[in-house]
Amino acid sequence: RSLLYTIKFEEELIHFMSGNTTQIYSDAERLGLVVYIGAVVIPVAVVMNSLMILAFYKYKKLRITGMYFIVNLAVCNLVATTVSAPLIIGNIIQNNGSLGMLNKGVACDIRAVIDASLLCISAVTLATSSVDRCLAVYRPFTYHKIITYRRALLTILIIWIVC
Numbered sequence: 001r002s003l004l005y006t007i008k009f010e011e012e013l014i015h016f017m018s019g020n021t022t023q024i025y026s027d028a029e030r031l032g033l034v035v036y037i038g039a040v041v042i043p044v045a046v047v048m049n050s051l052m053i054l055a056f057y058k059y060k061k062l063r064i065t066g067m068y069f070i071v072n073l074a075v076c077n078l079v080a081t082t083v084s085a086p087l088i089i090g091n092i093i094q095n096n097g098s099l100g101m102l103n104k105g106v107a108c109d110i111r112a113v114i115d116a117s118l119l120c121i122s123a124v125t126l127a128t129s130s131v132d133r134c135l136a137v138y139r140p141f142t143y144h145k146i147i148t149y150r151r152a153l154l155t156i157l158i159i160w161i162v163c
Contacts, residue, residue: 034089045081049074065144066136068152069129072159073122080118087111120163128155 052074056062088111132152136143 037085038089042081042085045077045085049078049081053078065147065149065152066129066132068149068156069125069132072156073125073129076118076121076125080115084111084114084118087114117163121159124159124163125156128159 053071056067056071056074132147135146139146
């Protein structure tokens with residue numbers, strides 16, 4: 001079933017790129033997608049990311065510099081699921097099965113900016129986290145002098161500002 005939706009999505013993308021604006025997904029498929037995202041994906045993502053943030057806040061042993069980047073990723077995902085996902089659902093409902101790609105409204109533009117920013121923040125945070133881990137492995141004795149809490153927080157702030 002998942003493969004079928006992947007194939008249909010590829011067909012829709014080709015359909016969209018060719019300039020066609022006719023509906024590809026049936027109303028039942030759109031409703032199923034909305035129900036799945038709204039009832040399964042969003043609540044699970046909100047709960048799991050909130051638990052990650054809560055664990056970081058509650059347990060001081062988790063407050064090491066490397067975890068700051070992981071928590072930043074959880075915050076980014078939480079923002080994506082609480083802000084962007086409802087807009088995606090609205091676009092799916094409103095847009096006759098085009099998964100929001102053909103909607104020209106202001107909400108679609110706002111969603112596109114939010115999605116691009118959150119994607120950038122996630123990607124840069126993952127890259128920063130991997131550099132952090134590399135430094136921890138290759139420079140174990142000087143790691144704490146190089147990566148301090150202040151530098152980690154400053155890096156996260158710069159990521160959010162730049163992206």
